[in-house]
Amino acid sequence: MIGRDLLSMDDLERAEIERVLDTAVHMQEVGLREVKKVPTLRGRTIVNLFFEPSTRTRTSFEIAGKRLSADVINFSSQGSSLSKAESILDTAKTLDAMAPDAVVVRHGVAGVPRRIADVLRSPVINAGDGAHEHPTQALLDLFTVRQEKGRIDGLTVAIVGDIAHSRVARSNITGFLKMGAEVRVAGPPTMLPPAVETLGVKAMTRLEEAIEGADVVMMLRIQRERMGAPVFPSVREYAARYGLDREKLRYAKDDVIVMHPGPVNRGVELAPELADQAPSVILNQVRNGVAVRMAVLYLFAGRPRGAEGD
Amino acid sequence: MNPRDPAGGSTAAPPTPEPARDPRERIVLDPTGVRRALVRMAHEILERNEDPSALYLVGIPNGGVPLAREIARRLREIAGVDVTVGILDTTLYRDDHGVTGERPALRTTEMPSAVDDRVVVLVDDVASTGRTIRAAMDALMDFGRPRAVQVVALVDRGHRELPIKIDYVGKNIPTETSEEVILRGRDGGLEGPLEVVVHSRGGSA
Numbered sequence: 001m002i003g004r005d006l007l008s009m010d011d012l013e014r015a016e017i018e019r020v021l022d023t024a025v026h027m028q029e030v031g032l033r034e035v036k037k038v039p040t041l042r043g044r045t046i047v048n049l050f051f052e053p054s055t056r057t058r059t060s061f062e063i064a065g066k067r068l069s070a071d072v073i074n075f076s077s078q079g080s081s082l083s084k085a086e087s088i089l090d091t092a093k094t095l096d097a098m099a100p101d102a103v104v105v106r107h108g109v110a111g112v113p114r115r116i117a118d119v120l121r122s123p124v125i126n127a128g129d130g131a132h133e134h135p136t137q138a139l140l141d142l143f144t145v146r147q148e149k150g151r152i153d154g155l156t157v158a159i160v161g162d163i164a165h166s167r168v169a170r171s172n173i174t175g176f177l178k179m180g181a182e183v184r185v186a187g188p189p190t191m192l193p194p195a196v197e198t199l200g201v202k203a204m205t206r207l208e209e210a211i212e213g214a215d216v217v218m219m220l221r222i223q224r225e226r227m228g229a230p231v232f233p234s235v236r237e238y239a240a241r242y243g244l245d246r247e248k249l250r251y252a253k254d255d256v257i258v259m260h261p262g263p264v265n266r267g268v269e270l271a272p273e274l275a276d277q278a279p280s281v282i283l284n285q286v287r288n289g290v291a292v293r294m295a296v297l298y299l300f301a302g303r304p305r306g307a308e309g310d
Numbered sequence: 311m312n313p314r315d316p317a318g319g320s321t322a323a324p325p326t327p328e329p330a331r332d333p334r335e336r337i338v339l340d341p342t343g344v345r346r347a348l349v350r351m352a353h354e355i356l357e358r359n360e361d362p363s364a365l366y367l368v369g370i371p372n373g374g375v376p377l378a379r380e381i382a383r384r385l386r387e388i389a390g391v392d393v394t395v396g397i398l399d400t401t402l403y404r405d406d407h408g409v410t411g412e413r414p415a416l417r418t419t420e421m422p423s424a425v426d427d428r429v430v431v432l433v434d435d436v437a438s439t440g441r442t443i444r445a446a447m448d449a450l451m452d453f454g455r456p457r458a459v460q461v462v463a464l465v466d467r468g469h470r471e472l473p474i475k476i477d478y479v480g481k482n483i484p485t486e487t488s489e490e491v492i493l494r495g496r497d498g499g500l501e502g503p504l505e506v507v508v509h510s511r512g513g514s515a
Contacts, residue, residue, distance in 0.1 A: 002412055019415075026399065026416035035452040038402040044409075068402075101409065302409045 002302040005117045007126045008133045009174035017178060021143050023295035024288070030067060031291060041070035044101040044301060048074045049116075050127070051088070051107040056262060056286065057127050057136075061104050064293035070101070070301070092116045102301035105129070110167075123300050131165045137261055138171035140292040142179060144285050145216055148257050153180035158210040158252075160242060161220025161269055162191040163203075168261045169220055173199055186210030187242060207242050211252045218259040219244050219269045235268060245271035249279075257281050334510045338483050338491075341503035344464065347480030348377065351462055352384035354478050359429055362391040364457065366428040368398045370446055371417040373435025373493040376500050377464055381433065396421040398432075398453075403445035419449075426454040431478075435493040435506075437463035440474030465506055467491050483508065 001016060012020070030038055046065040050058050058074065065072040075091070088107075095103060096119065104125045105113040110132035117124035128134040146152050157176050163169045163185045176183050183201040185192065186209070196203050204210040211217050222238065249256065258270070258280045266272045274280055339347065356362055362385065369378030375397050382393045399417040407413065432446050443461055450456060464480035469487060483506075485491060490509040495502045 002410060023416055026419065029419050030402070033452060034454070037452070039448070040402045040404075040407055299413055302411075 001299045003123050004300060005113075005124045005126075006135050006296060006300055007113050007117060007124065009135050009138050009171045009178070011135070012178070014178045014180075017139070017142065017175065020139055020292065020295050020299060021146055023298060024139075024143050024291045027067075027294035027298070028288070028291035030294070031287075037067050037069060039069045040298060041065070041068040041101070041301060044070045045098070046070045046072045046297060046301060047095055047098075047100045047103045047122075048072065048076075048127075049091070049095070049103055049105045050074070050076045051105075051112070052077070052128070054106055054128070056289070057106065060286075060289040061125075061127060061136075061293050061297075063290050064297055067290070068294055068297055070297065073100075088112060089115065089119055092119050096120050096122065101303075102297060121303070123302070125296060125300060128167055130167065131170070132167050133171045134167040134261075135171050135175075136289070136293055136296055137168050138175035139296065140285060140289045141168075141172055141218065141259060141261075142175050143288050143292050144259065144281055145176075145257070147284070147288070148281055149215060152176065155181045155215040156184070156213060157181045157216040157218065158184045158186060158214040159218045159220065160186045160207055160210060160244070162222060163187050163196060163220070164191050164193040165223065166220050169218075172218065173201055177201070181216075184210045184214070188238070207244070208248060208251045211244075211248070211256075214252045214256060216257055216259060217244065217249070217252055221261060221263065222265055222269050224265070239268050243267070243269055243271065244274060246273065249274070255279075259285060262286065332509070335507045337505055337507050339465070339481055339506035341505050343481070344504050344506065347464060348380050349384055351478040351480060352381050352388055355381070355431060355460075355462075356385065356389055358460070358477070361429075362389055362393070364427070364429045365391070365393045366396065366423075366425060366430045366456070367393055368396045368421070368430055368432050368446075368450070370432060370434045370442060371397060371399050372500060373464075374433040376504065377435060377462070377493075378433040381431075381462065394423055394428075396423075398446055398449055400442055400445035400449055403449045405441060405445070421453050424454050425450060425456045427457050429458045429460065430456040431460045431462055433462045435464050436491045437461070437466045437474075437476050437479075438469050438491075440470045440472035443474045443476075444472050464493065465491055481506075486510075 048058055048061055062072050100122050102123050104127050105116055106127040107129050110130035113124050113126040113129050159169050173183055177200050185201050186204045186207050189205055192203050256279055260282050264270050264275045266275055367378040367382050369375035378395050382395045385391050385393050397418050397420040399419045401414050401416050460477040462478040463476045466476050466479045466482050467485040490511055492507050495504055
């Protein structure tokens with residue numbers, strides 16, 4: 001996988017996903033040590049290129065890179081020429097001249113990481129692009145589920161919320177299907193992409209139906225900036241029909257776990273009492289994010305064999 | 311025909327077939343040899359260390375782990391001491407992570423207690439260049455400050471590239487660099503009685 005881009009969960013075979021998850025198990029052990037740093041990527045450079053504000057994903061990649069002893073350089077849309085007129089591809093070319101070992105890209109527009117990957121020799125890791133993909137979020141969600149349930153194959157996973165505009169949903173649908181889970185999606189009809197079932201999922205408009213007998217319920221964050229749009233029901237109506245609380249959760253299996261990519265809109269998609277305690281595993285997801293990103297950087301950062309000369 | 315009558319069977323009948331041996335392999339330590347070497351090294355460890363309660367055996371995966379457990383068992387038998395056994399993967403400390411080439415798979419690290427002020431005995435199956443031991447020492451220092459570090463190798467095959475000394479050697483086996491020294495059980499894994507074979511990779515492989 002060295003030197004390859006990670007732009008989408010479609011880029012990974014099932015065995016490769018398993019390799020990332022297995023590697024992350026050992027990376028997690030590093031995080032439990034007193035000295036939480038190993039010399040593996042000493043002398044390597046990782047660039048975080050964030051065109052969209054993000055605290056947890058950027059911090060998570062930064063900690064992951066530093067725990068592997070890489071030099072981590074952050075470019076964000078404030079305080080660099082990213083906020084000026086310099087085009088995205090010019091920025092990418094400038095970076096390429098610095099020959100980083102991996103570039104982590106977040107952008108509000110779908111497809112930008114791929115455009116950047118086209119001009120960069122370094123591998124590009126997509127840290128979220130528009131409503132397209134967020135592969136490392138899917139990998140950490142898969143890791144969290146495997147850790148909690150001991151397996152992924154054969155589980156029933158319900159993803160609830162604005163499926164059509166969620167990169168988390170899209171990457172997770174691909175990831176969980178590849179790993180052998182049954183995936184259901186639910187949301188208001190305006191939030192379900194047309195023909196979503198061609199991906200291999202079951203689409204439902206009632207939350208209770210989607211979580212019936214589910215092992216995993218993944219609630220998506222409702223984007224407040226999208227609220228008030230014509231397709232959007234009122235917040236109160238959304239919370240009543242698609243918000244998860246203990247009462248509705250009884251439809252799921254007794255040992256269900258509840259996930260959320262964060263940050264949670266308490267009382268909208270998730271009742272406050274579910275956000276902070278079992279069966280919610282939201283804090284585990286955050287913690288696992290660092291181990292999974294260490295695994296991704298370990299396995300992807302560098303150049304493919306034979307390409308060191310260029 | 312009476313099966314107990316030795317004259318009854320054909321004298322040409324083949325004996326029970328031994329499991330086929332790869333002709334490129336030779337056994338340098340059979341299970342008895344491995345057991346004797348481990349018992350002897352357990353005695354040597356006790357001779358050198360006046361306070362066996364300070365000992366902490368650390369196996370380097372994969373081969374060092376069953377060996378460390380076996381030495382701990384012998385120390386219990388001989389001296390009645392319960393020695394801590396840990397597992398330390400050196401992969402993240404290797405010096406050969408180039409810019410290119412696939413990354414090796416990581417293995418378990420499990421250090422059950424602090425190493426501070428303990429006499430850590432690193433246990434490896436085959437010592438050679440010394441680079442694994444170097445990596446293991448660096449890893450160990452991230453877990454604390456041992457009072458001393460000593461090294462066990464079941465086999466020392468030579469070809470040292472670093473100034474690393476092995477304190478307890480099961481057997482010195484001079485090898486060609488093209489040969490491979492392998493610790494393994496009967497089924498090819500690391501279960502049950504272990505043996506050490508030298509495999510010549512050259513030729514018809």
